[in-house]
Structure formats: structure tokens, C-alpha cells
Amino acid sequence: MLTEVHVPEDVPAAVSLVAAGATIIGGGTSLMPRLNDYASPPTELVSLRRAGLAGVHVDGDTVTIGAMTTLAQIEHDPRLALLHPVVRSIASVPVRTLATVGGNLFARQPHGDLTVALVALNARATLAGRSESELPLTEAGLVTAITAKIPKKGAFRYLKAARRRYNSASLVTVAATIHDESGEVTIALGGVSDRVVRAHAAEAVLSGRPLTEETVHAAAEAELAHLTPADDAYASAWYRKRVFPVHLRRALLGR
Amino acid sequence: MKIVNLKVNGVGKAFIAKPETTLLLALREQLGLTGAKRGCAQGACGSCTVLLDGEPVVSCLVPAVTVDGSDVATVEGLADGDKLSHVQQAFLDGFATQCGFCTPGMIMSAEALLDRNPNPTRDEVAEAISGNVCRCTGYEPIISAVLDAAERARL
Structure with a gap:
């Protein structure tokens, strides 16, 4: 049960409440379902809703998205068209109105598909009182914004395999950025581990090689050994590993 | 408190x-x-x-x-006195409700969709109500009612 919900008006106030032991709540779409039963442990929350962290800033090809920007705000921002298929693959309309970019970084798998996309875009998170961090984050903290470079048209790929077309958690999510100049591919995966992961083994196979049926198949085979998906209500671990090569191929080759 | x-x-x-x-x-x-x-x-x-x-x-x-x-x-x-909103009236006329438990949520999702997009496709309606579970109707009458409400608003 909730013992207190603080709604600070700025980041320093939020930081001191967190330091005093309060749990951060963004949109609440991951946290509140766990607190909504009367058996949850006593919890003190600090809501970032009024901390001034929402908003999108675009400067050339660099985009900065405030941590409290909602998935719905991304969906309706024409400057973020790249991310529209990503956010529309997540949950449902009345959940996306609440769910935030910052919160997605901490969503439990097999949720957190926006983070998969952000990892593939090599986005960085800004944390209060610290320097920028690479994604996926390895430690907790109060994220104030994420920053990413928008790649050139056609370089970003995103594919989410789910049980239904709308409003389903991930079976396998693949996001990738293809860097033509360097011959490198950045690949991030969801649904295949207890957190969002970079597919380093697959990237190594594809480095400097053309994207073909053969190379992508070899990349998938190399990555398979590193995948540790969960058995859950959406799919078995066996199934997720079985279909991963198919979805990697579809994401990278479009077929 | x-x-x-x-x-x-x-x-x-x-x-x-x-x-x-x-x-x-x-x-x-x-x-x-x-x-x-x-x-x-x-x-x-x-x-x-x-x-x-x-x-x-x-x-x-x-x-x-x-x-x-x-x-x-x-x-x-939503209603203005006895006059229901287009979405409400379309739900009533189109038998888009059975037990009624999901209906208020369905209607608010539909109102939000039509506020933003007065001419939705069938697929856009399905996406808009994808977060609203109905265990009675099978969704088809609901989707039809939302499209009907959009049509009524255009008249």
C-alpha cells in the first residue's frame, strides 16, 4: 500500500526524496499494477509528473526527449516519425497516455520495447547528478532525459513479434541501425533476456559484410547461444529462441 | 491526506x-x-x-x-440532458453493448479517437479500442458503432 505520494515541482526536490528512500513513479503503468493490491509492501512514491521533465527538443539530427515525455506525446510528434511504429507497438492508447520514456528504461521484460529502439539508436540517458549513461542502464537513478541521433532515412529497423497486432508484450523485439559508411550494424533485442540486450555476437558477424540471407542467418546463429529468454504467458523460451532468427532476418532484410 | x-x-x-x-x-x-x-x-x-x-x-x-x-x-x-452523444447513441442503436461493464471505457476511448481523428478507418478504431476488453460482443458491433458515430457527426 502507498504511505505517501510526493509530487515535487523540480528535480532537486525529487532527488532528495529519492535519497530519503522514496520510489520514483513516472507514468505508473508498470509500478501501479503492483501497488494496486492491498497486499503490496508499504511504499512511498515520488511522482515526477510536475518536475518539469516532459518535452521534446530537436536540434538538427539530435533529439532530446525529457524523461516524463509520454509515449502518446512521441506518437503525435511529427518530428519523431521514426519512433511512431515503436510506440504504437506498445500497450494501448490509454496506457500510452501515461507511460513515459524514462519509465520505459526500467520496464520489466518482456516490456520495454521503446528501450530496445533507443539502444539500437545508441541513445544516451542523462541522470540527475551524474554524467551521461549508455543504454541499457545498468544501475538505478533519476533519469531526466534521453538523447539520440536520428539516423538517415531507411537506416533504422524495428520489428516486434507479439501475440496480437496491438497491445501485447513482446515475444521477440528487434531494433537495428545500419551504418552504411562504416559497414557496422547496431542491433538491440527485447523478449530474449531479463533485460534489453545489445546483440554483440550478431553485430560482430555482420561487421563489414553485406546484409544477405547467409550473413544474417550466420549472425542469428551466433547470437542464439547468448539468448536467455523467459517462459511466460506470452511464449515459451523454446519458442522465442526458435523464432528469433526469423525475426532478425525480417527486421534486417525486410523479408 | x-x-x-x-x-x-x-x-x-x-x-x-x-x-x-x-x-x-x-x-x-x-x-x-x-x-x-x-x-x-x-x-x-x-x-x-x-x-x-x-x-x-x-x-x-x-x-x-x-x-x-x-x-x-x-x-x-457526455449527454446533454436526455440527448446522448453521437457515440453513446450509436452504441445504443447498434447493440454495441451487452453486459455493459466495458461500455463506459469503450465510449471514452471512442470519444478520444473521434476528437483527434473524426474520420477513422475500421483499423484505426480497432487500434483505439485495443486497450478496452469486451467479453460479450466480439468487438465487431463496437467498431461498427464507432464508425457510425463518426458518420453521424459528419451529418
């Missing part, structure tokens, strides 16, 4: 909220508006959908104290 002020269906309301008082609980138990339903309390069923500052939200996931000063629209505020 904090005093929370909301504008609900255009009327200013104040109530005392405990930390665990969600927007849904406040509407139902303190303001007497029982249209929005408590289904799953997980944000998964959509039966508690209301408009918060014009946008649809699952009100079961919103601590009331975090939305002090906001505008809330619920199904109770």
Missing part, C-alpha cells in the same frame, strides 16, 4: 485523497461517478478509461494527488 481539486465534466470538485486513492477510486467513491469501472486494476482492461486533460487514461493507475488541478471527463458528462 491531501485536498485534490479537479474539474470533472466541467464542474470544479474538491476531495480529500489518501496516498492510495487512485483517480478511479476518487471518481467512484468520493464523487459518486460510477460510470468508470474497476476491472483489473492493472491498466489492462480499460474499463476505467476516462479523459485526463482531454486524453484517454486508465484511471486505475493514476494516484489522485498527482493530477491535482486537472480536467477530467467521464461518461456521465
